[in-house]
Amino acid sequence: MSKELQHSNQVQEDPWSSLRAFTxxxxxxxxxxTAIPLREVLSFRLAHAHARDAVYSKLDITLLMEQLQPFHTGTLLLHSSAADRQEYLQRPDKGRRLDTESVNTLHTLPAALLQKDVAIIIADGLSATAMNIHTLPxxxxxxxxxxxxxxxTGPVCLVEQGRVAIGDEIGTLLQAKMTLVLIGERPGLSAADSMGAYFTFNPKVGNTDESRNCISNIRREGLQYDTAAGKICYLLQEAVRLQLSGVGLKDNYEAAGRLNT
Known part of the structure; x- marks a missing residue:
């Protein structure tokens, strides 16, 4: 092999390489x-495989039921109108509504489980992997x-093949003031296990995205659990105080924390 060819195959480090420690x-x-190093090509393919796996992952219902039991909240198993994963991906509208059996389940709940401040919904979304990992913490x-x-809080609802807006129908049937939907976010090529938290004041079918607030990237390498929980609790309190959510509700959690110290 010529020296010229050997030299061309050497990896030349980027001047910004030190910044990789922060992201x-x-x-x-x-x-x-003129090419990307082989190690980076393989890393990209691995990340892409993890993302695809996350999209097709399933909620571990048995595990989640066991983890939720000590909280004594009660658990409801629900399903969207999407019959399977393929339909869920091809028909987003069906992931936003409950199937008939789930609607009947909520219609027959005792009055003691209704009219709570917040209905907590755990949905697989586009990464059930995220929910299996991050729900309990x-x-x-x-x-x-x-x-x-x-x-x-009322009973925790576990929803298979669910999207964010399914919380509106669940909240309406539970007669809850607010819904909090914890859901697996669309996996990226650096995070296949990211959880999002969406909450809506006065949930009703037909709500659009500007009526919700979102806290994103909840995971060990992203927004830490204690910070995410603090933000969620703060914003839910503010939603009750102001009787709204969405674009009219501002996240002043850090500012409020500084004022209280």
Whole structure:
């Protein structure tokens, strides 16, 4: 092999390579000649495979039921109108509405389980992997905060093949003031297990996205559980105080924290 060819195959580090310590984004990849180094090509393919796996992952119902039991909230198993994953991906509208059996389940609940401040919904979304990993750590932080704040919760709803807007129908049938939908976010090429938290004041079918608030990237490498739980609890309290959610509700959680210290 000629020296010229050997030299062209060497990986040339990027001047920004030190910044990779602060982000998982694909920056400062370096180069081999005019190409991306092989290690980065393989890393990209692995991340893409993880993302595809996340989209087709399933809620571990048995695990989640066991994890939720110590909270004594009660659990409801529900399903969207999407019959399977293929239909869920091809028909987003069906992921936003409950199937007939689930509607009947909510219609027959005793009055003691209705009219709570917030209905908590756990949905697979586009990464059930995220929900299997992060549901317990987040709720361990969040539920005591809600109780201390005087925010009442009903049974936790586990929803298969669900999208964010399915919380509107569930909240309406539970006659809840608010819904909190914890859902697996669309996986990216640096995070296949990200959880999002969407909450809506006065949930009703037909609500659009400007009526919701979102806290995103809840995971060990992103927004930490204690911070996410604090933000959620703060914003739910503000939603009750102001009687609204969405674009009219501003996230002043950090500012409020500084004022209280």
């Amino acid at each position: 998982t984004a694909r920056i400062a990849l370096g180069r081999t000649g 987040l709720l361990t932080q969040l539920l005591p905060m809600l109780k201390a704040a005087g925010i009442s």
